[in-house]
Amino acid sequence: MSEAGKIQSATEAATTRGDRVFLWITRIVSTLGVIVTVWAAAWTGSMLVHGHPAYLILLVLTFIVSLVIAVRSWLARAVRHRGWKVIRGVLGVLSLGVIALAWWLVPSTAVEPALSAMNSDARVTVSETADQIVLQPTGAVSEVGVFFQPGARVDARAYAAVLRPLAEAGHVVVIPKQPFGIAFLSTGAFGSARAAHAPVTRWVVGGHSLGGTVAALDAQSFAGASTESVVGLLFFASYPANDLSGLNANVLSISGANDGLATPDKISASKASLPADAGYLVIEGGVHAFFGDYGQQSGDGEPSVSQDAARAEISAASVGFVNAFDQ
Structure with a gap:
């Protein structure tokens, strides 16, 4: 194999590894989003309907997006090469930030009396x-x-x-x-x-x-x-x-x-x-x-x-x- 061919093969292998890592990151982050939002909703309890609707909207949107991405990523049968690595990385970090925010914002719910x-x-x-x-x-x-x-x-x-x-x-x-x-x-x-x-x-x-x-x-x-x-x-x-x-x-x-x-x-x-x-x-x-x-x-x-x-x-x-x- 020529030197150029070896370089191309190495590049393709590295790309495949990178895409595989990103796929698993996507699976983990989206699944975490589903788990955190369900836990937050359960812990918040009645305040979901008695509190300001902003938090409920945040939880619902985060849950839906996380669920859709999680299902699609876990059902994917093959690793696909995708570009825009920097943008994908930024979106991953932002997703983690939103999930962390949903967890941090869990309120203290009113009790008796x-x-x-x-x-x-x-x-x-x-x-x-x-x-x-x-x-x-x-x-x-x-x-x-x-x-x-x-x-x-x-x-x-x-x-x-x-x-x-x-x-x-x-x-x-x-x-x-x-x-x-x-x-x-x-x-x-x-x-x-x-x-x-x-x-x-x-x-x-x-x-x-x-x-x-x-x-x-x-x-x-x-x-x-x-x-x-x-x-x-x-x-x-x-x-x-x-x-x-x-x-x-x-x-x-x-x-x-x-x-x-x-x-x-x-x-x-x-x-x-x-x-x-x-x-x-x-x-x-x-x-x-x-x-x-x-x-x-x-x-x-x-x-x-x-x-x-x-x-x-x-x-x-x-x-x-x-x-x-x-x-």
Whole structure:
């Protein structure tokens, strides 16, 4: 065989090996996509229909594409030479990224007593849409409403029990469902909701963890507005990302003494970024996950108080803070 022939044969052999490797990578990645999306859907449970639809759409699309590619690749009887190796490599990496994102975005689903608090009764009417939950008092309605941002990747329903006493006290409570459970993807939600809940004319914005950080941005934007203004900012185990020391609104920060995420040191360090007259309440023995009902949270501290007791204290302080604006 000539030298040119040997080179061509070696090239063809290398190409065949490369295509075979790519075929197996395709099989593995697509199969992983099917497994991860099915697991994520099962783990997410009822939040697939009660959460913002963005995550459900992501899972469905990822599952369908992964399933189609997996079936085709596993049924392939022969290795075919395909070009565009760089593009194929990039698509493989992007596919892994999407699958990893679907896994990482699995939310913490609401548990009792939050689920029971989602039921309407003689005092509060609970309504739920694809992008928000509204707790509406059935009696006299205050002019002061509450807009509360959930923590990262936490079911919006998880805050129904801790916030329901506010609605029982006469305040409309709006809890947005964030796309993919990320508060920064819901920064326009408060602006859209401001005029939609008459007779509310003033608002207390608040949030848990990352949700509180986004609520602080809303407070900064709408405090002092001529209509539908923000008059209060309520932090649940949270703090601002920017300087709010000159904020024209009252502030209450409620935190947990045993919080392993929004630690007491972090809360203390954030005081310089808040108005000098901001109020602070520390729930002795409380942890990060006690500000909602969604189970334990990775990285959190160990509680030394019951969640029922902590929830009652958080709710009472929140009601007292918001009621003060009616006086």
